[in-house]
Amino acid sequence: MKLELGTHTFLKKRNSGSLECGYLGITKLECTLLGCSFNSDLSCSHVTTDNPSYFSCSSNLSERSDCGYPGISEDACSELSCCFQDSACFFPKADERVEIVPSRFKEAKGPLFSIVVACYGDDANLISNALRSITSQSYTLWEAVVVDDGSPEQTCVKASREFISDLSKSDSRKFSVVFKENGFIADARNYGIARSRGKYILPVDADDYLSPNFLAEAARALQHDNDIELIYSDQVFFGISSSAPRWHLWQNMRLQSALKRGPLPVTTIYTRDLWTLVGGYKIDMIFGNEDYNYWLDILSTFPKTKKIPGISSWYRLKAVSMHEETEYKVLALPMLRMHQAALFSHDQIEADLVQIFCYLHNSRHVHRLKYAIKRQPESCPGWLWYAINELSVGNVKVAREIISAGLTQCNNALKYYVIRQFMEKLLYLISERTPSCSFYKAAVTCRKFTSECSTCEKQFKMCLKAD
Secondary structure (H helix, E strand, C coil): CCCCCCCCCCCCECCCCCEECCCCCCCHHHHHHCCCEECCCCCEECCCCCCHHHEECCCCHHHCCECCCCCCCHHHHHHCCCEEECCEEECCEECCCECCCCHHHCCCCCCCEEEEEEECHHHHHCHHHHHHHHHCCCECCEEEEEEEECCHHHHHHHHHHHHHCCCCHHHHCCEEEEEECCCHHHHHHHHHHHCCCCCEEEEEECCCEECCCHHHHHHHHHHHCCCCCEEEEEEEEECCCCCCCEECCCCCCCHHHHHHHCCCCCCCEEEHHHHHHHCCCCCCCCCCCHHHHHHHHHHCCCCCEEEEEEEEEEEECCCCCHHHCHHHHHHHHHHHHHHCHHHCCHHHHHHHHHHHHHHHCCCCCCHHHHHHHHHCCCCHHHHHHHHHHHHHCCCHHHHHHHHHHHHHHCCCCCCCHHHHHHHHHHHHHCCCCCCCCCHHHHHHCCCCCCCCCHHHHHHHHHHHCCC
16 A cells, blocks of 8 residues: 655554554565565564664663653553663663774774754753763764754753763763754754764754664674665654554665655764755755655665664654644645655646645745745745745735746756746746736635635636646
8 A cells, every 4th residue: 555655654563563564465575675574474574673782771860861751651661662660761771882983984084973963942951861862872983063053042052061061071072062043954954964074974853862872783784885875773752652652664765665655764874975965955845844855855866775773763752743733734745745846746746836825825934935045046946935925925026036036046957847847837927928817816815724725726726727
């Protein structure tokens, strides 16, 4: 069964205790290509890759970080791959320190891994746990760049420096803390990566927790194969109770796999060259899915990927999340598909453009598109979205100027061929020489943040099809 783009698939246990892999009717060959096990009952299940022998549970209360939630049981704590003692559920620690330098990098200067932690506002209350998970790594050849993305009163800078001040001199030297104007998560990650030195990049959210041996397992993988460009592992969810606490990822992650089953975790390791090749995280993804879009960009280059044993991290679930916001629900996937327009039909992209036209209308986040096209002028969708927002409020002349500038700036004709077609069509429809279809009339018929946008859609599609 093929799944919709953008859905995380959290797999349920079969009666045998194994976890389903693939989809209904999967063949043995397809199952094997996914790195899974094909069973006698024609089902396909994940192969367990845990290697818990490196983990131990600290008896020192000061070294413990909470992994569970109030009232968590021992069994539920175990499902989170965490330690349970004295009715408390907490993260495990590594038993030993590891220094592995893959042969390809023995002559290189600087750390093998650069860990980039983007932080804003209230993240400062949780960032000490994320930083503790970095200093607790069994692997030692890393650096960490903490980016405060314009927090009021530099709260993330202060919290990070307070944590670093208690570290040994050797560990504190591995950290750098920087402050920048607010540009949101994608921009903050790009900023941190640009100021890092490692050959491989590992993003970490400020409220998550790295598995103690993730970097060590990654280094071991690189020791056996220096050509690996992207390294990932399963992920566990914590913070609040979840019916599916573990995210099982396919063994052989490819573009089609990600389209069917959802993205990679944030805490995925990749080469600096890949980041440069795809132009970084796209900051015009103003309603989320910037990670998903980034992974699709990277997987479109057909990198050599590797899934390693164990888990990469614990991802914090929250009672209130941006995923619950209306704008995320109605705009995140259309914007993602427009960035990946070559993978979808023309009709789908047209429908997505209509959806964005209907619901973006004067959003409080529109100013971020102006910032995005200034920072990443090569990204065509941002120009188009900014222009249609101006159209939706009747600013035809401004929209015309934005599209004209965008067609000059976003010159990646191969990746954005479809988007440029829409931009050229729109520019023609609103040119001074052409009787303009009433995009403003279409906009005012919309009722923002309602499920009913049919009148707006009909009018806008008529405009797009006008000669």
